[in-house]
Amino acid sequence: MELFFYAQVLLHCLGGGAGFLFDQQSESANRATHFLAVAAGAAGVVFSLAILLTGKPWIFELQGSLPVGPLRFVIDPFSAFFVLTISFLSFAASLFAVGYTREYQRKKNIALLGFFYHIFILAMLAVVTVQNAFYFLFFWELMSLASYFLVVFEHEKPEARSAGTLYLIMTHIGTAFIAAAFLLLYVHSGSFSFDAFRFAAATLSPAVKNAVFLAALIGFGTKAGVIPLHIWLPQAHPQAPSHVSALMSGVMIKTAIYAFLRFLFGFLGEPFAWWGHVVLALAILSTLLGILYALMENDLKRLLAFSSIENIGIILLGIGMALVFRVFHQPFNGGFALMAALFHVINHAAFKGLLFLGTGSVLHSAHTRQIENLGGLIRKMPWTAVCFLTGAMAISALPPLNGFVSEWLTFMALLLGFHGAGAGMPFFSPVLASLLGLAGALAATCFIKVFGISFLGKPRSEHAVQAREVSGSMKLGMGILAVSCLGLSLAAPQALKILAKIAGTLAGTDIPVETVTQRIFLISPLNSSLFSPLAVALVLLALLAVIMALPRIIFGKKLVRTGPSWDCGMPALSSRMQYTATGFSKPLRRIFSFLYQPTRRVELEDEGHEMLRTAQRFEARITHPVDEWVYRPLAALVSELSQKAKRIQTGHIQLYLSYIFITLILLLLFLGGHSS
């Protein structure tokens, strides 16, 4: 078993350097680096599955003269679950990358892309396994920096550079808060090791606890893209190469979920009720605003990034409920809510990874991410279309795919609040659940727009006409994820058996497997309702077979003629007469206009008379309230303060030296006063 662990680490290390052995812009570099990533991913899947199935943690320790003690990795089932998610998605994404990276051949340094790609994956793996706050921060930073370089990989584009800068700033603000949280724990426990944190958790004072909670919430919330800390996410994720976007949206943001759970259910001891309420409030805000903004987006990758915010919200709904239940000493319910959150983590990785890879295929062959310029791709790229449709159905929570299973679990987790977990919960929990239903319905609308406008109908641009199906490795990468979307749903009872143990350990209770799943059924703790994804799939399949066969038997095969679509007697429907993505989302833009505050501007140019019009320009935009009301004033404030601070910066080095001198003296005085 440990052989696979070493194999994974070694293959990533080799893969990072492999590209440099060849011509750095060549196909060989591409193959070397990405096939090694595929192998590493496969090794990771085997290794983590072995740990999950046996339930025995595996410890790897690097002794020696290291700065803050031994480098210790503990892969317990909880970590192994995240290792599985990361490895599985990186396996599929790397396979996809073999074909996708051909785009960059002779144009970009592929060896360098591979280098950062491997570091990125390895750092994520380290983040979810390392057991020491100091090294955690090191790997966290490594992960952020590697992903920064991947975001700005196409640095010749100005939008990639500006997105990268924003990402770098936001991620460091986040890291600062995480460091603060760890330092507070360090002061209390006197050690950087996670075990010490856990050991000292019971004796934390309420004030420190609250401070650590808030710092962790802001720090990890920034990485996870929780609204209002999300602004970097829809900018940065789309700029990276598509297989990297898949990893960033599919798993990188989940590392924050991992760490947040470690804090909440390990380092912080007993939580306070308001923590749960704050998490739930942020969760529902992210869920609704995330999908509402995704709906208005016409850039495929930005749309997917916004939808990642929605899904982080759904995961946090489970975590928030788990906190509330913990406060009210309902460990079983808490464990159930965690199970829902964890299952959504891997499900979201599967379908969001799939959608990003599908978008990558579209970008690869049609060279545009704008939905409005696509159309009719289902004929040119049938394989991509089927895979993308699977992902779209899964993310819209349609049975019998995996998205529905974890949303069903989240519904159940929320509705468990029915039976009382503090004042108001019996009322708020069903309302939150119905808002989750609203988000699900909006997600369906959103992805009908995406699939319907870009894959169906007639091509809207020359790019879409020229599109061709992608190469074998890309098809395989998407195919694996598409199958996993169905597989994770059908195998949900098996998955829950594993998750029940992990969630039980976190929630500090034992969740008997037979209380959450029996044979092919998932059991709702809400009194006897059962749900079986397998039964749903079989019933749908059987009904489909009967419905397709019966009319044919009774009425025989009928003549089918093809003709043009109904054009109201006005010949030659052109592709520009089709409904547009902007038009599709118009009714919702109007209904939620209080939120979007849409504005539009029509400019008409004419030659002296309105009949002699030469040009028309139409511009419509919507407002992003968080950007508008939080970040814009904040940026203005910062630049104003900087203007004021400019006064003490004269450019004379003597003056700067004296500043340093004065600061030192003040610090010494402070320390002197402190120690006496």
Next chain:
Amino acid sequence: MNPVLLSFLQLLFLMILAPAISWFIKKMKAASQNRIGPKLAQVYADLWKLCRKDMVISETASWIFHAMPFVLFAATLAAASMVPILWNHSLFGFMGDAILFVYLLALGRFFIALAALDTGTTFGGMGSSREMTLSSIAEPALLLSFFALGFHARTLSLEGMTAHFANASSLQILFFTSLAFGSLLIVTIAESGRIPVDNPATHLELTMIHEAMILEYSGRYLALIEWGHQIKQLVFLTLLADFFFPWGIATTGGAAALGLSLVFYLAKVFGLAFVIGWIEIHSAKLRLFRAPDLLTVAFVLAILSLLGQLIIGRGV
């Protein structure tokens, strides 16, 4: 009788009865307009004739267009198979609860909205956009009214909820769930594409929603869509009957109980169809951007139903 066979037969019964409900509403409307209206056999003859006809299919259409009628019908039927009709068991009730029911309908809707975009016409896109917009708002209302009822019944399984209400005392039911009834009734109107949300009898681009989506369909496919739509309408009426007028539903498979249940069931669903028809006769179709207000009313009613139960307590 064998329970599985019985459950299967009641589903078959529902499928056969569904067009008759549509006929009943048509007939009511005709009577209110001093027309004679179609005969009962006409609705069945229409479906039969459509099934025998050849089809014309748009050359822009892909396999989605061909798959949609089957997926829609299968999803609707799967949802219908979870609902207790004549006795309080259902064929596939074991596979899930009310949430699954809602999302099975969403599966059908997903495909019908996609197929509408498949032919590349403005009509399809328009219908698709409007349908998804309205259903986005109707779906949470539907879920919340299920939650409000489930809160009372302490289960979300459709069979369990039906059994609960069948055994509860009648006053209690009226008192606690009348608000949820209003909510579910509005959702029923929206889901079955009736005035004041949608107009099933129009082909004007300004007003149509459901009809716009299926404009390109003909022959056998159209028959499946129409029939599926009628089944969905009857399923919603059956749910209303199960939860709010639970009297008379058979709890055993005996012939006498089933016979009584059949009479009660027909009275209930035709009574509810009368209400739908009455609303349709007496109101005008709402403007598209007024319809969300109506659906919001459904949402608020469900919230009130829940709040009422919480304040007064469910132990009453």
